[in-house]
Amino acid sequence: MSDRQDFVADHTDRPARGDALLTVADVLSFPVLQAGSPEVIVGGAALDAEVRWAHVSDSAGVARLLDGGELLLSTAAGWPHDADDLRAFVSALRRAGVAGIVVELGAQLPRIADPVVEACAESGLALIALHTETKFVAVTEAVHRALIAAQTDALHERQRLHELFTALSLQGAPADVVVAETARALGAPVVLENLAHEVIAVEPLRMPVAEVLSNLAAADRVPVQARGVRWGALQALPGPAHPAGRLTVLEQGATALAFGCLADGGDAEWSLLAQRGIIDDLLGARFASPADMAARLSAGGFSVAGRQCHGIVVRGALSAAELAYRARQAGCAVVAAQVGGDDVALLSLPASAVLTDALAVRIAGDDRTVFVGPAADDVLDLLSSLRAARDLAASDRSDGGPRVRRVDGRPLERLVASLRDDHRLHAHSERMLAPLVAHDRERRGDLLDVLAALVAHPGNRSAAAAASHLSRSVFYQRLALIGDLLDVDLDDGETLAALHLALLTRRSTSTS
Known part of the structure; x- marks a missing residue:
């Protein structure tokens, strides 16, 4: 049997707490440990515990030498024999933060004592038995070598990410590009919200947007802030582990976004980007399902179901921001953007409300012409309403003064809007x-x-x-x-x- 000895924790340079890049399951898969014919006595979620070092000891007082995250390798030769003492021994290891226990069985210890198994199971501590004599020094070398290699990979990946997001910042990349790159780096959906919880940008990867937005409670989250000013939060849904650490990736993305906010003078550009993105995607039918688009609208406070919605086009000296402000002042939820030289908007009113000519003029302004699409109560109808309003605006050739023109008053144009995909x-x-x-x-x-x-x-x-x-x-x-x-x-x-x-x-x- 190989020599055993205690290693004093303070004498070894180990990864800092929280930087672990291995789990008990990872170590269990090493050939040197597989050669010991391992048997998982207590496993399940306990095998996901992070390992940041390996410690060899048979001492009953080993807990005082541990800092947390160690995988304890032992023959149990010095462990107590009394059941209560064994339970207290396991409890001490658990309080010390040990990642798991590997016990080598032999003639002196043919099986692990029941109190140890029961205490590990109760506390969720991984317990593994080795049925073949194993050189613990080889195990510790394999663990340490893997940790150092993983740390080197992590440093390289952090440097790559730093270069990536620095380049995006210097190029003035818009928020949606930064969010997309963050999602690709993490291999998980990423969402950017402002302080009002409006979705500014989302990269769902292969997940439906509605599902992404409904699962944000489980997301990792970092603030987007600089110089004491906070603009929003960058969030990532659960996904695969990342060599540099998931939070590190999110923080790099958030830093790039913060630089963008400083350069643009605040988060106003974010809201414009979000609203323009929604209208562009709606007009281009770039959504996997109506539910996805409804979820994006709802995240910005714009409800479709149970409301009376319209697509409108406003022609005249006006900005999308002013149009949105006027609509909100008139009691409407709104998404507005400039498309093709005109300001277009989606309006959401209570189901009992009516978009009268007076209300349309109040939103558009007295000196402007507004083209109003038919009422809609779902996403596809809203798409038809906005398209019909744009078609009506495009067909308008009169040089008359300000007025309200409605698609409902142009039955042929409404027919074309409803059949435009035929x-x-x-x-x-x-x-x-x-x-x-x-x-x-x-x-x-x-x-x-x-x-x-x-x-x-x-x-x-x-x-x-x-x-x-x-x-x-x-x-x-x-x-x-x-x-x-x-x-x-x-x-x-x-x-x-x-x-x-x-x-x-x-x-x-x-x-x-």
């Missing part, structure tokens, strides 16, 4: 307009604009010519060319309706 509608548009599209592309013509003016002013070609900014004679020449290219009668009501539908479909595609 490939047959797009095939109809392409088939009918192909000659005009080709003509305008090849000759830089304006036939599509002229046709749009015609269908916008049915029965009044003088008004249509004025809307096209063309003289009546030139306008009529354009109409004749359109009729020839399409081989249709532009005085036929059904033909005009079909062309109007084709134009609206084409416009809806360009505003998606």
Whole structure:
């Protein structure tokens, strides 16, 4: 049997508490320990205890030499024999923070005493029996070698992370990019919230967003702060262990985010980024399920279920931030952003409320035009409402003053909004307009604009010519060319309706 001796803890340079990179289960898998024919007497969750050193001792008073995190290797030769003393011995080890106990069995100790097994089971302390003689010095060398290698890997990984997040800070990377890189480094979903618990950015990896947001109570969390100012929190759901430590990765990400906040002058840019991201993803249908989008909206205080919601577009001298402020002052939950030169917003009102013209003007302002999509009570309807409002805004060619225009008052546009994902509608548009599209592309013509003016002013070609900014004679020449290219009668009501539908479909595609 190999020589045994006690090692005084203070004489050895060990990893600091909390820096352990091995578990009892890891050590148990080492070949040198497997050669001892190990039997797990008490395992389960106890095998997940962190090991930061190995200590060899047969002494009954070994607990006073331990600092915590040690894996105790022993033949139990010096242990007490009385049952109560054995229980007290195990309790002392537990209080000292020992990670687990490995006992070598032999002729003098054919089995581990029941009081030891019972005490370990009660306290959740890993207990392993070795049935074959084992060189404990080889075990300690293997443990120490693995710990040093792991610490070296951790240092390299910390340096890599430092370089990564420093580069992101110097490049002025937006918050969503920093959050995405943090999630990839951790291999777990990461969420950035501001102090109001609004979700600024989320990288769910392969998990549904709704599931991520519903499990934040189990997340690791670090504050995003600098110079005594706190802006929010960076959170990571449970995931695999990381060589540098999960909290270290989160802290690096939080530091990069804090630098971004200092550079941008605060977290106002965060809110704009979050709202623009929601609207972009909604318009682009970039969400795995309506529940995911509903969860993102709800995290920002915007409820869809049981509410009356609308998509709106506001045209005029206005900012998304001002639009959002006006909407909140009017008692609406709101998500607003600028898209394509117009300010667009999602509004959420109580189910009993009505978005009257007066309320729409109060939100948009007296000197602006607001385009209002149909009421919606779920995410997909809200998407249709916002798309329809944008289509209506895109088709508006009048130079009139401020007003409220509603999709509900334009049944054909509402039909196109509801069927915009139907490939047959797009095939109809392409088939009918192909000659005009080709003509305008090849000759830089304006036939599509002229046709749009015609269908916008049915029965009044003088008004249509004025809307096209063309003289009546030139306008009529354009109409004749359109009729020839399409081989249709532009005085036929059904033909005009079909062309109007084709134009609206084409416009809806360009505003998606």
